[in-house]
Amino acid sequence: MSPSSPRRRLQGHRHGHFIGTYGLLTLTVMLFLVFSLVLPDTFPTQDNVSSILSNQSIPAILALGVTVPIASGNFDLSIGYGLGLAHVLVLYLIVDGGWPWPLACLAVVAGMALAGAVNGVIVEFARIDSLIATLGTGSMMYAVTGWITGGGRIVPGSDGLPAAFTGLYDSRFLGLPVPAYYVLGLVLVLWVVLERLPFGRYLYVIGSNPRAAEIIGIPTRRYCVYAFASSGTVVGFAGVLLAAQQQIGNPSVGLDYLLPAFVGALLGSTAIKPGRANALGTLVAVAVLAVGLAGIGQLGAQFWATPLFNGATLLIAVGLAGYSSRRQLRTDPAPAGGPPAAGPATTADGAP
Template sequence: MTNPPPPRSLPDRLHGHLLGTYGLLALAALLFLVFSLSLPGTFPTRDNISSILSNQSIPAILALGATIPIATGKFDLSIGYGLGLAHVMVMQLIVNEGWPWPLACLAVLCGGVVVGALNGVIVEFGQIDSFIATLGTGSMMYACTGWITDGTRIVPGPQGLPASFTDLYASTFLGLPLPAFYVLAVAAVLWVVLERLPLGRYLYVIGSSPRAAGIIGIPTRTYSVYAFAGSGLVVGFAGVLLAAQQQIGNPSVGLDYLLPAFVGALLGSTTIRPGRANALGTLVAVAVLAIGLAGIGQFGAQFWATPLFNGGTLLIAVGLAGYSARRRLRGGTSASRPSRAEPPAAPAKDRPL
């Protein structure tokens, strides 16, 4: 019998815990400090901070939406297409159908829930891999967007959109852009759901081991559908804000937000609660991306620097997420190693929760 590895010292464990939990937050602070010292006249200004908060609000909300299915071990690749469809539908209902904007927004939010639930049904009851299923439904959403717009932009008439609608994005509160508070509100609700309610615990159990979740009586398919429906609701809300921001219906704009959303959600799973998709971690990850993009933009980076930064960060995020999961697995194996007097445990794939 091989001897178990020697336990790590308390300082080593504390260092590893702090680095894994707060390392990304420290990186965000370090990036802000570096760019502030390098660009003292433009970067640490109130106008620049307000611009970052405003410009990154929709990617942040979309990343929070992507976080929900990831908690169950699924991926919703349709969120970019759903964002494009949602914002086009808002414009279509307000501009071409003459609906009052609150009713149009409510209809789009309800439609987001329905579309998300359909994604969940296809994945869970159709037994189709979430990558393939949501890529297929996303392509269908893109087709619907093109059909609604006939491939052209939806432009309001001379009177424009109602000011009360555009103020959803353009207003400020306490001197900061109002969309930043939307992000905080969505993150707070998601944190409560995932960390404090049974629903969130069920989603995490499903993400860790669907078989174990089924053994203890959790209806895995139902709760996975709930996760996709919640993601659809958040995507619909992001589409409403995008319509208020752009004030035109652009059928192809949603795809630009897909990669940043997944970078934020996956990178967020490596911090605060390493190994788990979590709302606070997603916020920290989005902050790192926002600060980094704003900084390199002010240094005069070319247009291709943004996709390069996002793609590279996505690879790093996936690598860190895998490393964190393996480290948690090794730690759990060491901590649960049976003594000589105990019978060997069942294999991990057959072990109940």
């Protein structure tokens, strides 16, 4: 064998690692440059960038929320229904219930966190597949939404909504829309939780091999319930922002956000930390989708181009995620992102 063969293999491995880690980020930059060249008067402008950041903030928050249960090997299909319920419930409490808007927002976020925990209990203790369980609970959420609204819309009175409430979405800071800072803050929180705290490491081990997680002492059921509760909390926060944006309670609006959220989370598992769901990868994936959709929209694409783009990207994301996971298993025998292999006498807290 030629002495240069191991060197070529090492270079090829490094090249493949770079593409897997930063390829999606590179694609984002390339797309932005291409659309800037094609649409020089409208695309590379501050107004367009602000519009992209504002319009994609809620899909980004939902994608980050669904990333947490995906890390544990579960899927939360109730997020679209939960988003619709949360935003309708906020407006109902403020407009019809006369609640102060901060109390209404806190109550809705807490309620959605509880709903997420119920999802986790159904999945883990009733032993129902997460896809089926969350689809069922999501349908029940949709029924509650219809019951609250009576099938109609919730419209504020002549006085409108409190300016401080609508300012949650409409405000700007340093020239950029405030929702963009919510997204960055949530990315930072999830990065710390998933990458730097035991909670995240346990979720990755559970998602990689639940049986092994139980053997080394990780309480898998409890952490999966926590993952669903985290997802519900994020959905509740996204519902508050959607209510501040829409300012009208529409019982069916949440379903439009379901597919983009899963596309972002699954596509994000192929970037930054290929082979596992991660917050930074989800952010990059959402950026790719945002730039792509904004570009094709300004090129005059028909209305059906958006669902076509999202659907095709979802298929590509699932395929790439599976490939990244298989590649990670071939190159690293340890669970991706998990803690070092523990001996038989090691507990979940790392104590002997």
